[in-house]
Amino acid sequence: MGAMRLSTRRDRDDGQGLAVLHAALDAGVTLLDTADAYGRDETDAGHNERLIARALASWGGDRSRVTVATKGGLTRPEGRWVPDGRARHLTAACEASRRALGVDRLDLYQLHAIDPRTPLATSVRALAALRERGWVAAVGLCNVTRRQIEEASRITRISAVQVELSPFEEESFRNGVAELCLAEEIRLLAHRPLGGADRRPRLEKDPLLRELAESHRATPQAVVLAWLLDLSPLIVPLPGPTRVETAASLGRAHDLRLTDADRERLDRRFPAGGLLRVPRARRQPKATGPDEVVLVMGLPGAGKSTLAGELVAAGYDRLNRDEAGGRLRDLLPALDRLLASGRRRVVLDNTYGSRGSRNRVVEAAWAHGVPVRCVWLKTSLEDAQVNAVLRLIARFGRLPGPEELEAASRKDPAAFGPAVQLRHLRQLEPPDPSEGFSRIDEVAFARRPPSLAGARGLLFWYDGVLRRTRSGARRPTSPDDVLVPPGRGEILRRRRDEGWRLLGLAWHPEVAAGRLSESQVDAVFARTHEGLGLALEALYCPHGDGPPVCWCRKPMPGLGLLLVERAGLDVARSLYVGHDAHDRALADRLGMPYRDQGDFFGRE
Numbered sequence: 001m002g003a004m005r006l007s008t009r010r011d012r013d014d015g016q017g018l019a020v021l022h023a024a025l026d027a028g029v030t031l032l033d034t035a036d037a038y039g040r041d042e043t044d045a046g047h048n049e050r051l052i053a054r055a056l057a058s059w060g061g062d063r064s065r066v067t068v069a070t071k072g073g074l075t076r077p078e079g080r081w082v083p084d085g086r087a088r089h090l091t092a093a094c095e096a097s098r099r100a101l102g103v104d105r106l107d108l109y110q111l112h113a114i115d116p117r118t119p120l121a122t123s124v125r126a127l128a129a130l131r132e133r134g135w136v137a138a139v140g141l142c143n144v145t146r147r148q149i150e151e152a153s154r155i156t157r158i159s160a161v162q163v164e165l166s167p168f169e170e171e172s173f174r175n176g177v178a179e180l181c182l183a184e185e186i187r188l189l190a191h192r193p194l195g196g197a198d199r200r201p202r203l204e205k206d207p208l209l210r211e212l213a214e215s216h217r218a219t220p221q222a223v224v225l226a227w228l229l230d231l232s233p234l235i236v237p238l239p240g241p242t243r244v245e246t247a248a249s250l251g252r253a254h255d256l257r258l259t260d261a262d263r264e265r266l267d268r269r270f271p272a273g274g275l276l277r278v279p280r281a282r283r284q285p286k287a288t289g290p291d292e293v294v295l296v297m298g299l300p301g302a303g304k305s306t307l308a309g310e311l312v313a314a315g316y317d318r319l320n321r322d323e324a325g326g327r328l329r330d331l332l333p334a335l336d337r338l339l340a341s342g343r344r345r346v347v348l349d350n351t352y353g354s355r356g357s358r359n360r361v362v363e364a365a366w367a368h369g370v371p372v373r374c375v376w377l378k379t380s381l382e383d384a385q386v387n388a389v390l391r392l393i394a395r396f397g398r399l400p401g402p403e404e405l406e407a408a409s410r411k412d413p414a415a416f417g418p419a420v421q422l423r424h425l426r427q428l429e430p431p432d433p434s435e436g437f438s439r440i441d442e443v444a445f446a447r448r449p450p451s452l453a454g455a456r457g458l459l460f461w462y463d464g465v466l467r468r469t470r471s472g473a474r475r476p477t478s479p480d481d482v483l484v485p486p487g488r489g490e491i492l493r494r495r496r497d498e499g500w501r502l503l504g505l506a507w508h509p510e511v512a513a514g515r516l517s518e519s520q521v522d523a524v525f526a527r528t529h530e531g532l533g534l535a536l537e538a539l540y541c542p543h544g545d546g547p548p549v550c551w552c553r554k555p556m557p558g559l560g561l562l563l564v565e566r567a568g569l570d571v572a573r574s575l576y577v578g579h580d581a582h583d584r585a586l587a588d589r590l591g592m593p594y595r596d597q598g599d600f601f602g603r604e
Helices: 014-026 047-058 087-101 120-132 146-153 177-183 197-205 207-215 220-231 244-248 251-255 260-269 271-277 304-313 328-340 355-366 381-396 402-409 418-427 488-497 518-532 558-567 581-590 597-601
Strands: 031-033 067-072 108-111 139-142 160-164 187-191 235-238 292-297 317-319 345-349 372-377 439-443 457-461 501-507 537-541 575-578 594-596
Touching: 014 047, 014 244, 031 187, 031 235, 047 067, 047 087, 067 087, 067 139, 067 160, 087 108, 087 120, 108 120, 108 160, 120 139, 120 146, 139 146, 146 177, 160 177, 177 187, 177 271, 197 207, 197 220, 207 220, 207 260, 220 235, 220 251, 220 260, 220 271, 260 271, 292 304, 292 355, 304 317, 304 345, 304 372, 317 328, 328 345, 328 355, 355 372, 381 418, 381 558, 381 581, 457 558, 488 501, 488 518, 488 597, 501 558, 518 537, 537 558, 558 581, 575 581, 575 597, 581 594, 594 597
Parallel strands: 031 067, 067 108, 108 139, 139 160, 160 187, 187 235, 292 345, 292 372, 317 345, 372 439, 457 501, 457 575, 501 537, 575 594
Antiparallel strands: none
């Protein structure tokens, strides 16, 4: 039983919570899952643990048969959930949990969440040290990927993994987590096994679950729990009852025995769970002959469409979410129809950054006896950013802003901001042979040389390069604050007379903040050009600071590529002049040679 909701609900009642725990223990529950973070906020830390300790102390049953699994690594500042996987925090949290539960050694201590600011190895080594110290008997992980389990297992023995697992949540069935845990005899704790309160109506109305519940004189919930228990003795569902009568009924799932016919029907209704019954090696077809499904994966903007086009020219049918719309899994019926009709050479070019998303394609192909080959475009983030921007410029004829991108993305999956690529990169699970691919081909991205030729350009960053401020501010916000260093204009005019196109970029986040109007920015540029004695073709980013929401703030390549396209530059014969690391990074994205402003203009 998961006990979280007995402490996190605003209308909680400790007396009611104790009664629920006693009813669950009387019904045969032998594992209680808790955490130090299960309370209302940081001032309420350990509430759920203390409640469980009180329940066990006042229960008349055999305490020795009950395992208490608790967790550390999440904090609750002002009620939020914030990971903290530092060794120092885990040690202090473990000590506090021992006190709250009134024990010297915790039965199972789990890392509650991965802390993106702390290497996983650091957190796992801290848990291993707690076990060596005798504070915990066993170590577990929560909400992890297969690779993270493998990484942690190289450091210490992982006894339990807790993930969401239910008929309505397939990810851990498909991403290899459940498969690995069962193969390595790691106990798999399934939280939200009934799908959570929001899916309760769906569960109770499911025709098959209602029919089986009636035949077994049970509830649909008991049928689901019995199905999960039937998949493997290592799977431990963690339902979270908040009422005495619900807790008292938990033992019914253990007593419910599914027949072979029940099992077959449930596996057809919820096929992801049924995958655990047949080893992957037995499901995988052999790669013989030309039939294959090719799964092309990579970041958005990685160049997947180009590669897919080559396969289409070779006779493959293409399925692509950008063209079909909807979700990735909406492509599966079309794949099934193609394979069933005898069109058995198909390419799907989508992101497919997770094992779970890839598994859906693999299983759909295997159902027709067709092997799957994975082609992984290992395009760098920088190259993918350039591809995405060039595609936007080609579609819109300009660079859309954040609001326009958000609106366009509802109908056009190719319209997205930089955060989309960054998120995919963080969540990427590299393809692995254990997924059952006939082959994994890794393809490096090679940018084709631009067809534009002839025009040479000089691209400058304005602030810190072409102009300074009298006030010492980072950039001028009024014409009177503009200061053009001596000699800049003379050098630029000479370059212009030699045939160079002069272009410039800047950033004015004051526009987004409402502190500067577009006309005021224009006046700042006019004073700058007056001081230089000539005008440059210039673009600026008006968006705010913080995480990038636009393609135009350096080192994002948007404005630079737009200027390159408009001016028809040959980037290999052009030059970017800047003054900091972001300028150098932007030059790399544009494919331009870079020169520091001090070297270009001479040291002042």
